[in-house]
Amino acid sequence: MGSLAKLTLPAAIGIILGVAATIWIQPDNAGGMALIIAVTTAFSIIVGAVIKMLRGKAGS
């Protein structure tokens, strides 16, 4: 549960980015919108994880 909570912030940012990207890209179908949000969310989570890892290395 704890690790899931750590994903919340990056995921939330990803979803917000996805919605913004959807508005900009204007896909024709729901599938396109879902794809964009999924991609931005995944991207945001990965970036968050990388940042966390770099911080961990810097702290140690």
Added chain:
Amino acid sequence: MRIAFIIVGIIAGSSVPASSQSLFEAVTEPFRSGINALTPRSPIETQSLPPIGQGEPSILYPSPSVEVIPTPTRDRAVSVAEDVMKIAPATDIVLNDDTGTPIFISKTEIYQALADRLIDDSEEIGNNTLFWNQIDPSLPKRRISVIAAEYEGDDANSQVLQVVRQGCVETGASEAACARVNLRKDGRYLGTGDIRLAGPITPDLMGSSGGAAVIGFADIKDVTQTASIESYVPTPPPAVVIMQPAMVAPAPVPAPSAGRLSASRIFLGRSSYPPADFAAYGILAFTTLPAPDDRDRYIEICDAFFAALISSSDLEVPLNEQMVTVWPIDDRDNPGLTDILNITRAETDSCATAVDNYDILIADQAIRDARFAGKTLNGRGPFLIAWSPGADKGFGEAAVLMADLTDVNSTADAKEVFRVWTDDIEKDTGLWEMGFSLEKLRLKLRQIANRYGDGMLKYFGG
């Protein structure tokens, strides 16, 4: 006995005057103006020949007053001297390499340049040789571009074909296989090019030739321009229309200071391609003809072509300020077809007709030219391709504007692509090569989302 005179030359583009003065104007000017400052050479005996295809080859017949360099400086030329079929008669007429040296071309090389297929160990492979130096590295790096002019009823096409087949046999291929070889129809061989010698080019040049076929390996732009010279008279279009993609290069795109171009569209028949009166042109090039399962996609793209681009005749802009996007039409069986299609709005069956009569040969040539200009065209297409300046079509240094409609699956998608295409055309051509813009990125992302989004939802049970 009929006397045949064959003159062949390879135009080295760099030797052509850069101005609009045509090659032949440059060439014939000394004769026409009476300068005749060329050092008089001893008249060269004309020789009678058996018709091409019979007996021993056909040799060249320089005209009596044409300056001839009898001793080629190139070793290669010397080594094939016995097999020389044709000669470039003068350093500043039909040429030569960049240094002005006459170039001798063997039948085998003619075959490799002009045959529609090459016989290799009884295998027949399509001939996609585009440059002379692909045949022999000692030949100039110039696009193969051949035109044949007729004189007094000789069938230049059949004579060239005979030479090509002879060259095929000389490579060691079987006669049966070589008999199937024909002339290329992809724009490298341009047939008689709508010109016919009404008489000798000039008395000085061809005075005692007596006539017969003249075959010129020529820069077509210049030969076409010479059609206005008195020695040439236009004739009705030939019965067999030969694709002439390089026949009339459009005028270069004006400099940015000359004003912006307006984008337009046109359905163009094979004999009218490329469009001559426009500032520049592009082409919508499909990679294949439609099949039953993707015909609807072709029609949707055609609908967008109609909707997103304005017919050139409707546009209140002179043709020389338009950059027209061409939908090539194979109108050989229906010459009036393009008139029906060039209308303001698509009618019920307009796009079905346009798709069913799409001219894949012209499209294929345009795609190949774009690839030679360094563009990557790997998708299913279609592609929108344009050159700046248009006269540089097919040359590597030309700036190419390109749009890929591979991911386009609907009329709406295609309209978006055409809209961006129009924007690109109407901006400074110097920016064409920049390639990236946020709008293009948005459009590409949209195409990807539309294409794969639904599939993803279905995968997850949506």
